[in-house]
Amino acid sequence: MVPTVEWKDGAVRILDQSRLPDKVEFVDCRDYETVGIAIKELWVRGAPAIGIAAAMGVALGAQAVKAVEFDAFRKAVWAIADYLAATRPTAVNLFWAIDRMKRRLEALQAEPIPAIKQKLIVEAQAVLDEDIAMNKAMGRHGSTVIGDGQTILTHCNAGALATGGYGTALGVVRAAWDAGKKIRVVADETRPVLQGARLTAWELMQDGIPVTLITDNMAGTLMSQGRIQVCIVGADRITANGDVANKIGTYSVAVLAHAHGIPFYVAAPSSTIDLSMPSGDKIPIEQRDPREVTHVRGRESIAPDGCEVFNPAFDVTPARLITGIITEKGIFKPSELAEKMRLR
Amino acid sequence: MVPTVEWKDGAVRILDQSRLPDKVEFVDCRDYETVGIAIKELWVRGAPAIGIAAAMGVALGAQAVKAVEFDAFRKAVWAIADYLAATRPTAVNLFWAIDRMKRRLEALQAEPIPAIKQKLIVEAQAVLDEDIAMNKAMGRHGSTVIGDGQTILTHCNAGALATGGYGTALGVVRAAWDAGKKIRVVADETRPVLQGARLTAWELMQDGIPVTLITDNMAGTLMSQGRIQVCIVGADRITANGDVANKIGTYSVAVLAHAHGIPFYVAAPSSTIDLSMPSGDKIPIEQRDPREVTHVRGRESIAPDGCEVFNPAFDVTPARLITGIITEKGIFKPSELAEKMRLR
Numbered sequence: 001m002v003p004t005v006e007w008k009d010g011a012v013r014i015l016d017q018s019r020l021p022d023k024v025e026f027v028d029c030r031d032y033e034t035v036g037i038a039i040k041e042l043w044v045r046g047a048p049a050i051g052i053a054a055a056m057g058v059a060l061g062a063q064a065v066k067a068v069e070f071d072a073f074r075k076a077v078w079a080i081a082d083y084l085a086a087t088r089p090t091a092v093n094l095f096w097a098i099d100r101m102k103r104r105l106e107a108l109q110a111e112p113i114p115a116i117k118q119k120l121i122v123e124a125q126a127v128l129d130e131d132i133a134m135n136k137a138m139g140r141h142g143s144t145v146i147g148d149g150q151t152i153l154t155h156c157n158a159g160a161l162a163t164g165g166y167g168t169a170l171g172v173v174r175a176a177w178d179a180g181k182k183i184r185v186v187a188d189e190t191r192p193v194l195q196g197a198r199l200t201a202w203e204l205m206q207d208g209i210p211v212t213l214i215t216d217n218m219a220g221t222l223m224s225q226g227r228i229q230v231c232i233v234g235a236d237r238i239t240a241n242g243d244v245a246n247k248i249g250t251y252s253v254a255v256l257a258h259a260h261g262i263p264f265y266v267a268a269p270s271s272t273i274d275l276s277m278p279s280g281d282k283i284p285i286e287q288r289d290p291r292e293v294t295h296v297r298g299r300e301s302i303a304p305d306g307c308e309v310f311n312p313a314f315d316v317t318p319a320r321l322i323t324g325i326i327t328e329k330g331i332f333k334p335s336e337l338a339e340k341m342r343l344r
Numbered sequence: 345m346v347p348t349v350e351w352k353d354g355a356v357r358i359l360d361q362s363r364l365p366d367k368v369e370f371v372d373c374r375d376y377e378t379v380g381i382a383i384k385e386l387w388v389r390g391a392p393a394i395g396i397a398a399a400m401g402v403a404l405g406a407q408a409v410k411a412v413e414f415d416a417f418r419k420a421v422w423a424i425a426d427y428l429a430a431t432r433p434t435a436v437n438l439f440w441a442i443d444r445m446k447r448r449l450e451a452l453q454a455e456p457i458p459a460i461k462q463k464l465i466v467e468a469q470a471v472l473d474e475d476i477a478m479n480k481a482m483g484r485h486g487s488t489v490i491g492d493g494q495t496i497l498t499h500c501n502a503g504a505l506a507t508g509g510y511g512t513a514l515g516v517v518r519a520a521w522d523a524g525k526k527i528r529v530v531a532d533e534t535r536p537v538l539q540g541a542r543l544t545a546w547e548l549m550q551d552g553i554p555v556t557l558i559t560d561n562m563a564g565t566l567m568s569q570g571r572i573q574v575c576i577v578g579a580d581r582i583t584a585n586g587d588v589a590n591k592i593g594t595y596s597v598a599v600l601a602h603a604h605g606i607p608f609y610v611a612a613p614s615s616t617i618d619l620s621m622p623s624g625d626k627i628p629i630e631q632r633d634p635r636e637v638t639h640v641r642g643r644e645s646i647a648p649d650g651c652e653v654f655n656p657a658f659d660v661t662p663a664r665l666i667t668g669i670i671t672e673k674g675i676f677k678p679s680e681l682a683e684k685m686r687l688r
Contacts, residue, residue, distance in 0.1 A: 021648040155561075186654075189637070189646070191535060191559035197638075197647040205648050213653045215535035215637060217499075217560040217593025221659040224595065249561025251568065252600060259599050293533070293559060294541075300644040302533070303541040304365040304549050309557045310530075315565040 001160040001203060005044055005052045007125055010063070012056040016043045017161060021202040032061030032080050039087040039094075042193060046162020047236045047272055048135075051093030052128045054084045058101040059124040063117050070109050073116070077105055089284040090245055090314045091236040092274040097127055131164035134269040134328035138168060139175030142232070142267055142326035146176040146183060150229035153219055153257075155188040156247035157199035158234025158267065168267040169232040170203065172326060177209050184210040186228060188219055190247060192292040192311065216249050223260040231257045232326075235268035242319030242334020243280025244268075248312055254321040266317075267326040275338055280316035288313045345504040345547060349388055349396045351469055354407070356400040360387040361505060365546040376405030376424050383431040383438075386537060390506020391580045391616055392479075395437030396472045398428045402445040403468040407461050414453050417460070421449055433628040434589055434658045435580040436618040441471055475508035478613040478672035482512060483519030486576070486611055486670035490520040490527060494573035497563055497601075499532040500591035501543035502578025502611065512611040513576040514547065516670060521553050528554040530572060532563055534591060536636040536655065560593050567604040575601045576670075579612035586663030586678020587624025588612075592656055598665040610661075611670040619682055624660035632657045 002024060006013050011028040012035050019025050027043060029035045035057030038044050044053045061080035067073040081098045088094060104123045108116045146152060152173055156162075159170035166174060176183055185204055190196035197213055204211040214222065222228050231253055237245040244250070244266050257264040277283065288311045294303040303309070319334035332340050346368060350357050355372040356379050363369050371387060373379045379401030382388050388397045405424035411417040425442045432438060448467045452460045490496060496517055500506075503514035510518060520527055529548055534540035541557055548555040558566065566572050575597055581589040588594070588610050601608040621627065632655045638647040647653070663678035676684050 022645070188561070189535070191533070191561060194646050197651075201651045202648045205651065211652065213637060213647055213651050215560070215592070217532070217535060217596055218654060218656065218659075220596030220599055221592065221656065222654070224659075248559070248565065252561055252564030252596065255564055255603050256596060256599055259603060293557060296640040296644050296646065300640050301366070302538050302640065303557055304546045307541075307545045307549065307557050308555065310562060310566070312562065312565065315562075315568075 001165060001206065004049050004161055004164065005056060005128065007056055007121060012053065012060050014038045014044045014053060017045060017199060018043055020198050029060065031064065032057045032084065035060060036084055036087050039084070045195070046157060047091035047093040047234065048131050048163040048168065048269060049161070050088060050091055051097035051271060052131055052164050054094050055097040055101050055124040055127040057084045058098060059120040062120045068113060070113070073113055074105060078102065088286060090286045093271045096271045100127065128164040131269065132166055135163055135166040135168060135171040137328035138267050138269065138326050139166065139171040141330050142172030142265070143175035143179055145263065145265055145324070145331070146172065146181060146230060148181045149183070151184045151186055151227060153186045153188070153228045153231045153253065154200060155196065155233050155250050155253050156190045157195040159200055159203045161199050161203055162234060168234045168269065170200065172232055172267050173209065174207065184212065186212050186214055186222060188216045188249065188253070189213060190249060191216055194297070195247070219253055220256045223256055223262055228262055231262060231264045232267055235266050235272050236314055237283050238266070238268060238273045238325065238337065239277040239280050239283065240275045240338040241279045242322060242325065242337050244317045244322060245280060245283045245285070245314045246317065248315050251315040251317045254317040258321050263323040264321060265324050265326055266322055270327050270329065270341060273337065273341055275341060280318065283316060286313040287311060345509060345550065348393050348505055348508065349400060349472065351400055351465060356397065356404050358382045358388045358397060361389060361543060362387055364542050373404065375408065376401045376428065379404060380428055380431050383428070389539070390501060391435035391437040391578065392475050392507040392512065392613060393505070394432065394435055395441035395615060396475055396508050398438050399441040399445050399468040399471040401428045402442060403464040406464045412457060414457070417457055418449060422446065432630055434630045437615045440615045444471065472508040475613065476510055479507055479510040479512060479515040481672035482611055482613065482670050483510065483515040485674050486516030486609070487519035487523055489607065489609055489668070489675070490516065490525060490574060492525045493527070495528045495530055495571060497530045497532070497572045497575045497597065498544060499540065499577050499594050499597050500534045501539040503544055503547045505543050505547055506578060512578045512613065514544065516576055516611050517553065518551065528556065530556050530558055530566060532560045532593065532597070533557060534593060535560055538641070539591070563597055564600045567600055567606055572606055575606060575608045576611055579610050579616050580658055581627050582610070582612060582617045582669065582681065583621040583624050583627065584619045584682040585623045586666060586669065586681050588661045588666060589624060589627045589629070589658045590661065592659050595659040595661045598661040602665050607667040608665060609668050609670055610666055614671050614673065614685060617681065617685055619685060624662065627660060630657040631655060
């Protein structure tokens with residue numbers, strides 16, 4: 001797979017996913033503002049990937065800070081962090097990664113500014129490397145829920161493209177595939193931004209993993225026909241009670257899976273778990289531009305001019321509909337997640 | 345509303361719905377083959393409307409038949425009927441309307457060919473006029489299920505555009521609106537062909553009825569937030585046990601409505617009811633071109649080249665998920681439908 005986000009020659013190189021699958025193009029962000037735009041405009045998306053991009057954005061911004069004294073340097077870096085934290089509200093990995101960079105900055109305060117700048121790059125790189133390692137661990141744990149010959153339904157893109165690499169939900173799929181299981185993925189196209197059609201189908205086809213694309217409204221019918229054995233999705237935020245915010249439409253998939261007795265798993269690294277939030281109804285849900293609904297890919301109009309729309313980017317799936325949460329530390333029931341995480 | 349299908353100056357004039365909402369354009373079909381293309385290519389769509397178009401197509405084709413003797417004339421008209429019957433497999437109104445024209449032809453066999461030709465036009469016009477009358481009757485019965493201030497979720501387009509005029513599901517909405525109820529429609533965009541975005545939103549906006557467009561995967565979330573009070577959809581075929589074939593995604597809406605305790609109604613004229621078929625699993629489901637899924641409006645590519653897709657145009661909602669079936673004769677429970685219809 002092509003890298004989603006990387007530190008390259010003093011810039012943050014981001015794969016512009018808004019152009020996939022037509023074009024594989026990279027943007028070299030040379031200032032933190034451009035990293036912010038890349039997050040807002042969905043050039044980079046997926047909770048783990050925007051966390052990585054934000055960490056690298058903080059490191060990138062820090063390089064350009066002129067301050068020679070720590071307090072002024074910190075103040076400038078915090079302003080960069082605040083800017084990046086304001087890009088998107090729902091995925092907690094963004095805030096987790098930015099907080100991690102701020103904590104690292106505090107820990108480095110006794111060191112000379114040039115050394116701090118260098119070590120912030122190292123820290124951002126560590127966020128990326130650890131993300132890939134967590135995905136692979138998730139894959140090892142999670143692949144056990146996929147049986148040989150099964151078909152997995154997924155929604156949106158929780159793949160290599162949503163992470164530093166390998167993927168969360170699709171990392172689990174990759175691990176099952178790599179273990180020799182004959183599997184197939186059914187990908188919801190995931191309107192309005194079509195991450196399933198544009199990204200999930202593309203990345204699985206790149207790896208030669210069988211994939212069938214459907215419109216979002218076909219999932220229930222396939223379930224009723226016995227053609228889906230397990231659902232696996234990613235997450236943007238998991239609250240202490242095991243509720244999960246994820247791409248709009250995830251909730252419907254979970255209700256449909258429940259109605260058909262099909263197991264429904266969420267795969268996410270522990271950086272997605274927000275123990276400070278008791279339940280999903282507290283999660284801020286991003287409302288995006290109506291044009292995402294009235295147009296396809298920003299170009300093709302599909303609705304009358306002036307049509308009213310709703311466009312929440314995420315929804316919340318309650319813990320009761322979730323069979324298990326696959327993390328790098330193992331698979332947990334939603335109800336036991338908080339306890340297991342606090343123990344570690 | 346503009347007429348969907350009409351007999352005009354010796355031609356069948358069809359509103360080309362594939363161009364809506366950008367352009368309001370009509371095609372004058374001057375031979376029955378063009379009527380067949382109009383049905384296959386979805387210039388005219390919606391179970392009642394394709395029934396009307398097919399009836400008019402039979403009448404149109406009959407005008408051009410050169411035979412002067414009844415047996416030869418009948419043979420030619422039957423060939424036209426067979427051609428039109430092969431255009432789409434799921435909606436039973438198509439076969440119902442064609443059978444009605446064939447029965448009318450039989451009844452006219454003692455008359456001179458020119459008189460038969462004229463009376464076939466009259467019969468096709470009656471199919472149209474009766475459809476509008478049935479829709480209005482359905483509206484009178486059905487509007488009682490919509491309370492003042494309620495929001496109605498609908499899927500696909502079961503409106504004036506799907507019928508001779510006024511609509512089935514949207515006819516019920518219109519009747520409630522005309523009765524002074526302050527209501528709102530939430531329209532599923534209805535991928536892949538986007539009849540909700542392109543047609544339902546457009547026709548309701550034309551009438552000034554408040555409508556909010558959503559992607560299909562948002563319906564469950566709105567239900568969970570208490571923002572939908574009732575679901576009303578159309579039907580392409582209703583079997584003797586009360587199972588309903590309708591646009592792909594209808595089944596998911598019904599499961600979601602059931603899970604949230606929201607009433608789910610189907611509005612359809614009795615020509616949609618196929619008492620010869622015991623249950624929905626026998627209904628032939630049309631599989632359409634994969635390009636409808638991989639592209640939007642035939643133009644905008646949204647998926648990788650060569651991507652596998654499913655594209656069933658319809659699904660079947662079992663009777664147990666249906667609160668009531670609204671017909672021109674009243675509202676019936678799915679389980680009592682066959683008995684009530686046989687009585688009449």
